[in-house]
Amino acid sequence: MQPVADEGRPESVNLQAVFEQSGIAEVLDQLDRELVGLVPVKTRIKEIAALLLVDKLRKEMGLVSETPTLHMSFTGSPGTGKTTVALRMANILHRLGYIRSDHLVTVTRDDLVGQYIGHTAPKTKEVLKRAMGGVLFIDEAYYLYRPENERDYGQEAIEILLQVMENQRDDLVVILAGYANRMERFFSSNPGFRSRIAHHIDFPDYSADELFEIGQLIMGQQNYRFTPAAEQAFRDYIQQRMRQPHFANARSIRNALDRARFRQATRLFERRAEQLTAEDLMTIEADELRVSRVFEGGIASDRTREELA
Amino acid sequence: MRITQGTFSFLPDLTDQQITKQIRYCLDKGWALNVEYTDDPHPRNTYWEMWGVPMFDLRDPAGVLYEVNQCRKAFPDTYIRLSAFDASPGWESIRLSIIVQRPKEEPGFTLERTEHEGRRIGYRTRAYSANKPVGERY
Incomplete structure (x- = not known):
C-alpha cells in the first residue's frame, strides 16, 4: 500500500520521542518493579507495546487505517x-x-x-x-x-x-x-x-526463590519484617507448600503471610502487659510460620480457607 | 413540521459523533442515561416508552450509543430521545434530553378551536399522525 500523501501528515517521526511522550516506559518500569520473575510475560508485553507503538505511528503516517x-x-x-x-x-x-x-x-x-x-x-x-x-x-x-x-x-x-x-x-x-x-x-x-x-x-509458575522474593515484597509493603530464623522458616515453608495440592503460587504465599500476621498479633496480645516497640510490632518470628499445618504435611483443613481467600 | 423539544432541538440533528460527546459529558457528570421512544409527538406526552432500564454504571459512551442503535434498529421510524438523570439531589431529575432520531416525515399538528359558553374559545393541538392507531403512525 502506497503511503497517502497528505499535508497534515508528518514526513518523519521520532520513535524515541513518541515512546517517551506516551508514558508507557513508566508502566513497563512499574511492571518490572512490582512483579517478581515472569520474564517471558514481561518480554511479551514489551513486544506487544512496541508493536502497538509502531502501529500507532504507521497510522499517523497513513500506512494503515485499521485498528x-x-x-x-x-x-x-x-x-x-x-x-x-x-x-x-x-x-x-x-x-x-x-x-x-x-x-x-x-x-x-x-x-x-x-x-x-x-x-x-x-x-x-x-x-x-x-x-x-x-x-x-x-x-x-x-x-x-x-x-x-x-x-x-x-x-x-x-x-x-x-x-x-x-x-x-x-x-x-x-x-x-x-x-x-x-x-x-x-x-x-x-x-x-x-x-x-x-x-x-x-x-509460568514461580520458582521457590521468586516466591520468597514475592513474600519479602508483600511484607515490605505492609511494614513487616522477618527475623533471620523466620526467613529460613519461610523458605522451608515455600518448599513444602509447593509440593502440596491446591498450591496457588503468589496467592498461597499471601495467604500464608496473612496467617503469620494473625499469629503474630495473637502472640503480641498474649504479652500485652509489656511495653511494645515498633520493632516488636513489625517482626515476624520463625514460630509464626513453623506452626503452620503445611509442615505437618497436610493442608486438608487449610484448603477451604485458601479457596475462600 | 419539525418537533423541537429537549436540548439543542433548534440545531440540525446531532451526528453520532456529536451525540457521543454529549454522552461523554453526561457520564463525566455522573448522570445515568436512558433511551426512550414514542410515536406520539404531542408536546404534553411526557412519558415515553423506555428502551430497557436506565444505564447507571457505564463508563464509556460506546455502551449508550450501542443501546441507541439497538433502539433505532427496532424502531426505525419513531422518535427516540436520550435523557440524562442526575441523582445527586436525592431524587432522579432530568438534566439533559436530546432527540436522537425522528421519523422521516413529520406531518405536524392541527390547531382546533373549541367553543364554550359565552364567546370563550379553547384551543387544542392534535398531531396529524395521532389520527392513526399506535404503531401505524409513521
Whole structure:
C-alpha cells in the first residue's frame, strides 16, 4: 500500500520521542518493579507495546487505517499474576490511545450467563456495555463452554461476545484468562475465539526463590519484617507448600503471610502487659510460620480457607 | 413540521459523533442515561416508552450509543430521545434530553378551536399522525 500523501501528515517521526511522550516506559518500569520473575510475560508485553507503538505511528503516517486486533488470552496457574498484568495492560493500551479509559471490568461465567431462557443475552450485553471503552477481563473463561450440557446458555454468551469482539474492536478489548490446558480445550472447541485473539501470553509458575522474593515484597509493603530464623522458616515453608495440592503460587504465599500476621498479633496480645516497640510490632518470628499445618504435611483443613481467600 | 423539544432541538440533528460527546459529558457528570421512544409527538406526552432500564454504571459512551442503535434498529421510524438523570439531589431529575432520531416525515399538528359558553374559545393541538392507531403512525 502506497503511503497517502497528505499535508497534515508528518514526513518523519521520532520513535524515541513518541515512546517517551506516551508514558508507557513508566508502566513497563512499574511492571518490572512490582512483579517478581515472569520474564517471558514481561518480554511479551514489551513486544506487544512496541508493536502497538509502531502501529500507532504507521497510522499517523497513513500506512494503515485499521485498528489491530488487541484481544488477548492469558494462560497460567492460579496466582501467577494474570489479573495484575491485565490491569497494567489496560494502562498501556490506554496510554497508547487504543482504549478510551484504562478501566478493567473483571467478570466470570456467573456475570455473563443467565439462569433461564432469555436471561443470558441482556446480561452479557450489560457487562459488555459496562466494559466498553476499556478492557473486559474474563476469568476462567473456559467455564463459558460446557460441552456436557447442550442446552447450556454459555454458548449464547460466547456468540454475543464473539460478535462484539469482531464488530466493536474500537470500543472493547477482551482478555480471556484461565488454566493453560483447559483454555486450550476451550479454544479447540470454539475456533472463533482463537482466530480473534491476537496475543497469547503464557504465565509460568514461580520458582521457590521468586516466591520468597514475592513474600519479602508483600511484607515490605505492609511494614513487616522477618527475623533471620523466620526467613529460613519461610523458605522451608515455600518448599513444602509447593509440593502440596491446591498450591496457588503468589496467592498461597499471601495467604500464608496473612496467617503469620494473625499469629503474630495473637502472640503480641498474649504479652500485652509489656511495653511494645515498633520493632516488636513489625517482626515476624520463625514460630509464626513453623506452626503452620503445611509442615505437618497436610493442608486438608487449610484448603477451604485458601479457596475462600 | 419539525418537533423541537429537549436540548439543542433548534440545531440540525446531532451526528453520532456529536451525540457521543454529549454522552461523554453526561457520564463525566455522573448522570445515568436512558433511551426512550414514542410515536406520539404531542408536546404534553411526557412519558415515553423506555428502551430497557436506565444505564447507571457505564463508563464509556460506546455502551449508550450501542443501546441507541439497538433502539433505532427496532424502531426505525419513531422518535427516540436520550435523557440524562442526575441523582445527586436525592431524587432522579432530568438534566439533559436530546432527540436522537425522528421519523422521516413529520406531518405536524392541527390547531382546533373549541367553543364554550359565552364567546370563550379553547384551543387544542392534535398531531396529524395521532389520527392513526399506535404503531401505524409513521
